[in-house]
Amino acid sequence: MTTVYYLTLCLPLATILLVFAMRYVSAVQQAKARLANDGAYQQIAEKAAAAQSETAAALASIQATLADAATRLTAIEKILKEVG
Numbered sequence: 001m002t003t004v005y006y007l008t009l010c011l012p013l014a015t016i017l018l019v020f021a022m023r024y025v026s027a028v029q030q031a032k033a034r035l036a037n038d039g040a041y042q043q044i045a046e047k048a049a050a051a052q053s054e055t056a057a058a059l060a061s062i063q064a065t066l067a068d069a070a071t072r073l074t075a076i077e078k079i080l081k082e083v084g
Helices: 002-083
Strands: none
Touching: none
16 A cells, blocks of 8 residues: 555656656757757858958959959040040
């Protein structure tokens, strides 16, 4: 009879401990998943920053080329006005 009494005391306590252990394990796994996602977002941000700097460099090169073309066109227009 006492074993039934001890069993009725231990099973609810064991259930409570099991529930808290499962919640702890779940929280740890969620934290690990969040950390992995943060690392992925960090890599994406670094790639985006590198691509943005490359785009800025290409844009500066295009602007310099366009300015050179405009200068040459102005010189050609001047020569054509003098000739014509």
